Amino acid sequence: MVNRSVRNTAAFLYVSLVVIGVLVGVLATVLLVPPILDSREDRPKVEVVQLRSRPSAPAVGVDSLEPRGYLDALSLNEAFKKVSSMVTPSVVFIEVESSGGGLFHQFDGGGGYGLSAGSGVIVSGSGYVVTNHHVIEDATEIRVTLSDKREFAAEVIGDDPNTDLAVIRLEGAQGLPAVVMGDSRSVQVGEWVLAVGNPFRLTSTVTAGIVSAIGRQVNIIDNDLAIENFIQTDAAINPGNSGGALVNLHGELVGIATAIATESGSYEGYGFAVPVDLMRRVIADLVEFGEVQRGYLGVTIEPVNASLADDLGLDRVRGVLLREVRQGMASWNAGIRSGDVLVAIDGRPVDEPNALQGAIALYRPGDLVHATVWRDGRELEMEVRLFGREDSRAREWFAELDGGTQPPEREIAPDMRMPHGDVETLDAWGLGVIGLSDRIASAFGVEGGVYVMFVESGSPADKAGVPRNAVVVSADGTPVAGVDDLKFALGTAQEAGASVVLGVVRRDGTPAFFEVSGQEDLP
Numbered sequence: 001m002v003n004r005s006v007r008n009t010a011a012f013l014y015v016s017l018v019v020i021g022v023l024v025g026v027l028a029t030v031l032l033v034p035p036i037l038d039s040r041e042d043r044p045k046v047e048v049v050q051l052r053s054r055p056s057a058p059a060v061g062v063d064s065l066e067p068r069g070y071l072d073a074l075s076l077n078e079a080f081k082k083v084s085s086m087v088t089p090s091v092v093f094i095e096v097e098s099s100g101g102g103l104f105h106q107f108d109g110g111g112g113y114g115l116s117a118g119s120g121v122i123v124s125g126s127g128y129v130v131t132n133h134h135v136i137e138d139a140t141e142i143r144v145t146l147s148d149k150r151e152f153a154a155e156v157i158g159d160d161p162n163t164d165l166a167v168i169r170l171e172g173a174q175g176l177p178a179v180v181m182g183d184s185r186s187v188q189v190g191e192w193v194l195a196v197g198n199p200f201r202l203t204s205t206v207t208a209g210i211v212s213a214i215g216r217q218v219n220i221i222d223n224d225l226a227i228e229n230f231i232q233t234d235a236a237i238n239p240g241n242s243g244g245a246l247v248n249l250h251g252e253l254v255g256i257a258t259a260i261a262t263e264s265g266s267y268e269g270y271g272f273a274v275p276v277d278l279m280r281r282v283i284a285d286l287v288e289f290g291e292v293q294r295g296y297l298g299v300t301i302e303p304v305n306a307s308l309a310d311d312l313g314l315d316r317v318r319g320v321l322l323r324e325v326r327q328g329m330a331s332w333n334a335g336i337r338s339g340d341v342l343v344a345i346d347g348r349p350v351d352e353p354n355a356l357q358g359a360i361a362l363y364r365p366g367d368l369v370h371a372t373v374w375r376d377g378r379e380l381e382m383e384v385r386l387f388g389r390e391d392s393r394a395r396e397w398f399a400e401l402d403g404g405t406q407p408p409e410r411e412i413a414p415d416m417r418m419p420h421g422d423v424e425t426l427d428a429w430g431l432g433v434i435g436l437s438d439r440i441a442s443a444f445g446v447e448g449g450v451y452v453m454f455v456e457s458g459s460p461a462d463k464a465g466v467p468r469n470a471v472v473v474s475a476d477g478t479p480v481a482g483v484d485d486l487k488f489a490l491g492t493a494q495e496a497g498a499s500v501v502l503g504v505v506r507r508d509g510t511p512a513f514f515e516v517s518g519q520e521d522l523p
Contacts, residue, residue, distance in 0.1 A: 076192075079249050083194055084206045086251040089147050090179035091196045091244055092120045092129055093203045094154075094168075097141040119197035119244035120144065120168065121253065123181075123283065127152070127173030130283050131243030132258055133159040133166045144170055147204050158286030162225050162294075163361070164258055165279060167286045179245060182252030184275035185348075187211055187231060195235040195257055195271065197244025209235030216272060217354035220259045229358030230272035231255045237271030246273040255279075281362050295363045295386025296394060298329025300512070301353045304341060308515050311476050311501045312341060313377050319343035320356050322373075323465075324512035328393045334384040336373055338511040339503065343379065344372035360386070423453050424483050429490055429516060430459015435482050436471065446505055448481040449473040464516040466502060473511075474503030 095117050118135035122128070129144065136142060142154040152170035159166035170176070188211065195207045213232035221228055233246060237257050246255035255273030262268045285292045301320045309317045319341040325331045336342075344350060345359040346369060363369055365388025373380050387394045423432050432454040436444075440451060449471040455462050472480055475489035480503075493500040499517045506512065 079192075080194065080206075080208060083247060083249055083251045084196070087179060087194070087196050087245055087247050087253075088204050088206065089177040090122045091147065091198075091204065092122060093145040093198045093201075094118045094120050094129075094131060094135060094243065095143045095145075096136055096139045098138040099140055117198065117201055117240055118242040119240065119257070121243070121245045121256065122176050122178050125174065125176045125178050127170035127176060128157070128283070128287060129154070129168050129170060130256060130279060131166050131168060132256070133161050133164045135243050136166050136168060142168060144168070145203070146176070158290045158292075160282050160286065160292045161223055162221070162292070163227050163274060163278060163282050164221050165256065165274060165282045165286075167283050179247075179253045180251055181280065182248055182250070182254045182276055184231065184254050184277045187214060187248070187254050187275070189213060192249050193233055193235055193254065194247050194249075195233065195237050195241060195244060196247065197237070197241035197257055199236075199238035199240040201240060207236040209233050212270070215352060215355050215358070217352065218259065218261060218272060220272075227278070227354070227357050227361045229275060229278065229354050229361075230258065231275055233271050233273065234269050235271060236267045238267045239265070241271070275358070278358060278361055285364075293364050293388065294361060295365045295367055295369075295388065296329070297331045297360060297384060298326040298387060298394070298397060299331050299336075299342075300324040300326075301342075301356060302515070303353055304351075307499050308501065311499070311515075312339075312374070313477075314341060314374060318349065318351050319374060320350060320353050321513065321515075323514065324510060326393070326397050327508075327510055329391075329397065330384050330387045331371075331382075334371070334382045335380075336371065336382055336384070337375075339375075339513045341374040342371055343374055346370050347372075365389075365391075424450075424487070426487065426490060428460075428494060430456035430461040431466070432456075433472065433483060433486060440471075444471050444505055444507070445509055446471055446473055448479065449505070450480060450483050450486050452504075460516050461514075464502075464514045466504065466514045466516065467506060467512075469507055471505045472502050473505055476501050477503075 095115060097115055116135075118131060120129040120131035123130050136156055136159065139156065142156070144152045144154045152173055154168040154170050157167040157169050191211050193209060193211055195209070197205060199205055210233065211231060212234050216230040216232045217228040218230065219228070231246065231254065235246070237260050241257045244257040245253055246257055248254050254276050256276070256279050257271060257273050259272045260267060261270040261272070282292055300323045302323050304312075304314065304317055304319055304321055306317050308321065312321070322331070322336065322338060322340045322342055325336055325338045325340070342350060342356060345356065348359065350356040350359055360369070363386055365386055367386050369384050369386060371382045371384050373382060389395070389398065423434050425432050431452060433450040434453055436446070436449055436451055441447065441449070452466065452468050452470050452472060455466055455468050472486060474480055475486060478489065480486045480489070489500055499515050502514050502516055504512050504514060
């Protein structure tokens with residue numbers, strides 16, 4: 001009995017101690033754990049990143065503690081390696097024996113009779129290679145070496161000096177590694193590109209850089225009908241790179257290396273490539289026809305600056321001024337007129353003359369293009385059916401541009417070919433003008449204006465291109481009825497140091513517009 005009581009008492013004490021222990025544990029958890037968690041939150045954290053997967057990328061797990069920048073550099077490194085291995089087999093080394101010199105001797109090592117070298121890009125497995133016109137110009141023999149050391153003789157299929165492009169074909173070649181074509185319209189300033197070529201005969205050289213500008217005109221193609229709408233890059237390009245590839249990080253061709261801006265003859269940070277969209281258009285014609293069949297608007301153009309935009313009432317500086325629209329040609333037939341500002345082709349803005357030339361160069365004769373023009377404060381949509389060079393009206397136009405036949409003049413009686421009266425000399429502008437008689441106005445088909453008797457060589461009017469033997473009918477959009485109106489408009493512009501846009505009608509009835517610069521210090 002006593003023993004049972006002792007056992008009961010001991011059991012009671014044991015249970016009590018267990019309960020007290022649990023309570024103490026709970027209190028300790030409540031009172032002590034939060035400070036511990038807080039102290040952990042104050043410790044610096046390590047960000048865990050995962051490398052984006054690429055076929056040959058190093059294995060990096062989700063628990064990697066490598067810095068993000070290091071892993072991004074590895075990703076870029078893998079992209080460079082992959083693209084280089086993809087593209088290098090498609091770029092060839094071209095050696096040319098020639099009897100003359102190309103356009104850019106300093107670019108490709110050569111000139112006069114001898115051996116010069118350049119690059120090319122395989123665009124077809126059956127042996128078609130695109131390169132530059134100046135690489136193969138005057139060639140008497142062409143030898144091509146692939147990256148795997150195979151050698152081929154080549155023949156010229158066709159070339160286009162206006163874009164400095166050419167196509168050659170490797171004799172007996174089949175199953176060649178053709179480059180993957182990209183879309184130069186998607187190229188953006190700042191994106192990475194690689195240049196692949198053979199600088200200084202160092203075959204299969206790859207350099208990296210970014211697109212530093214697009215739509216560049218550098219006036220390096222010595223041709224009145226030159227089309228320069230280059231992609232500019234700081235990827236190193238040197239003599240021998242001509243005709244080589246400019247590719248994006250997908251391994252797609254976006255341009256053909258063509259020229260460098262340099263004073264030393266070597267790379268100084270600026271290289272230029274023909275956009276692949278223009279290249280594709282040109283080589284398609286060269287392969288099919290042996291020449292480029294190009295469409296024309298039939299216009300004379302000039303850039304729009306801030307002063308001209310203000311004179312024309314533009315909402316901002318944009319587009320190109322159609323200084324002259326040739327009667328009977330494509331633009332005229334579509335309803336476009338001299339003095340209109342062309343702001344877009346097929347919805348894509350054109351803000352420089354070379355951008356318009358590059359846009360139209362993508363089309364063939366007979367193609368229909370959609371032009372957006374600014375006229376009298378509003379935009380108009382026009383559909384233009386492009387003319388070909390073989391059209392009779394186009395041939396006449398090109399003959400005039402080449403200094404050949406002059407435009408037909410309206411029939412004017414012999415005694416009226418030279419107006420009579422007192423000539424008003426506007427010395428500050430280099431113009432000699434005279435008021436119109438009724439018969440001269442009728443002959444030119446105008447209701448008013450002033451006849452231009454002479455234009456002084458080197459004067460503001462001469463630099464602007466104002467022709468003699470023409471009638472000035474407007475100044476900054478305001479009709480000019482006589483000499484006093486013209487003097488007032490020019491005087492106002494002179495006082496403001498501004499330019500003035502003169503509307504002119506030529507002898508053949510063609511209207512044209514010329515921006516004549518004013519000077520504050522003119523007498």
